[in-house]
Amino acid sequence: MHKNREDKVKLGIDAKWFFEGPPSGHMVVKNLVDEMIINNNGRFEIFLLLNAKNKQQAQAYFPADVRLIFLFWMPNILSNLLLIPLMTRLYGIKIMLFQNFSSIWPQQLFKIVYIHDVLFLDHPQYYSRLEKLHFRQMKHLAGRANGIITISNTEKERMVKNQVGAADDIAVVYHGIHKSFKPLTHQPADRIQEVINKYDLPEKYLLYVGRVNSRKNINNLIRALSLLEDNDLKLLITGEQCHNSTDLEELIHTRHLADRVIFTGHVPENDLHLIYAIATVFCFPSYAEGFGLPPLEAMQCGVPVVVSNRTSVPEICGDAATYIDPDDPADIAKKINTLLNDSCLYEEKMMAGIRHAAKFSWQQSANEILDLISYAYVDRKSYKEA
The missing domain is CATH 3.40.50.2000 (Glycogen Phosphorylase B;)
Structure with missing residues (x-):
């Protein structure tokens, strides 16, 4: 039986790249958010944080039980540090799933940061000086999160080696493949x-x-x-x-x-x-x-x-x-x-x-993330136990 809205834990998802963004980031966010909504099954009250310029598209696209919060544009890191924390306070959001950059506040907000990779730490030759300076904040801010999700065991090992996070605080969730790719x-x-x-x-x-x-x-x-x-x-x-x-x-x-x-x-x-x-x-x-x-x-x-x-x-x-x-x-x-x-x-x-x-699906990826959030926040278990 589904919980009433007032009984559900409020989960915020950084979905600014849902309609547009870096090609790979847009693809991941769109597929994960779509499947998290479909497979939520009443576990959370979902709030999507989106760019205000996509307001009309979002209102036409998402189901009525998904709450939409629109943000005026600013660089991703600044939005995550300033705007999103403010919105979590205003809307009473208890858990926030960030893209790449975690926030510092509010202290009581349960923060999970989805970090696609930290290749720049081991392969700096492929990045400009500005990119390295920008991405380096990812590492510093990850220490303020309650948990980290990344996309492969190789990437988790890189994060542990470079002290982005402790092994027990980093969960691995593989990407999926959209069903439209077929022979x-x-x-x-x-x-x-x-x-x-x-x-x-x-x-x-x-x-x-x-x-x-x-x-x-x-x-x-x-x-x-x-x-x-x-x-x-x-x-x-x-x-x-x-x-x-x-x-x-x-x-x-x-x-x-x-x-x-x-x-x-x-x-x-x-x-x-x-x-x-x-x-x-x-x-x-x-x-x-x-x-x-x-x-x-x-x-x-x-x-x-x-x-x-x-x-x-x-x-x-x-x-x-x-x-x-x-x-x-x-x-x-x-x-x-x-x-x-x-x-x-x-x-x-x-x-x-x-x-x-056939072993990889976005539905599976979304369910793993929802389960991790349930274990880590609702049951207060570590990723390792989950």
Whole structure:
């Protein structure tokens, strides 16, 4: 039996990135909030804290039993330090789930901070001086939270090593995969053709999805492209190019690959599902990840994946992926060639990926977070006991 509204504990969720924000952050927040609302089952009275500019969208989107609080815009860290604590006082919110940056006050507020990663602590070379200064506050403020949620055991180990939090105070909740990612045989034929035409997709292509910056190691993927046995195979790079990206254009020109490398920029999620499913092989040679969701999305689409053997990627991809040394373009090319030349291995990795991806769902992620909050706040147990 559900509790009456006045009997429920008031849970606030920092949902400022629900309608827009950094691409990966927006995707995580949207999926988690949607599933937390669906799977709440009367446990909490949910308050969503959103940007005021999204007020009309939010009022039309969310069910009536979800309370909406609208905030005027300010940088995320300042909003979490100033605006959100004030709103928790005004609305009597007892528990607050923050994104990245915890607050200092109110003292009686039970604070849980969802920290996506602290890669900047171990891999500072991939971040600007301003980014490092900004993200460093994440570590300082985490000490003021009652609990931390992060996205992989690898990331938890990094946090403990760098004294972001104690092991007992950090819980790991894996990301999920949206159900819209599915194999080509499950996609509508008219949509497949529409996306092929829209992006002028080649008949066969390697696919990379994610930000285009030095940490993602696209340069070695391009070097590997020039070593492949199939000279007709193209490389499709889908994602936003960042300010610290390697000068890829010069590398492409030097390697005479201008007709084989295609940049799409950021694409809408509805198109991304098809771009994944149509791909021949998915490649993810990243040097450092907190989780590494794109390989799982590719797996769920029935596409074999070739991934880096660094940081969290082996933890997340398990035995379903083909692993490469990201520093070695020859190794990347060799592993891709092997997949393309061995139809049995290709089929085996395709099926293994589909099975592995089935272990990850946003519903499961949301339920784990709700359970953690229940144990940690309502029953006053530690994450370790939960």
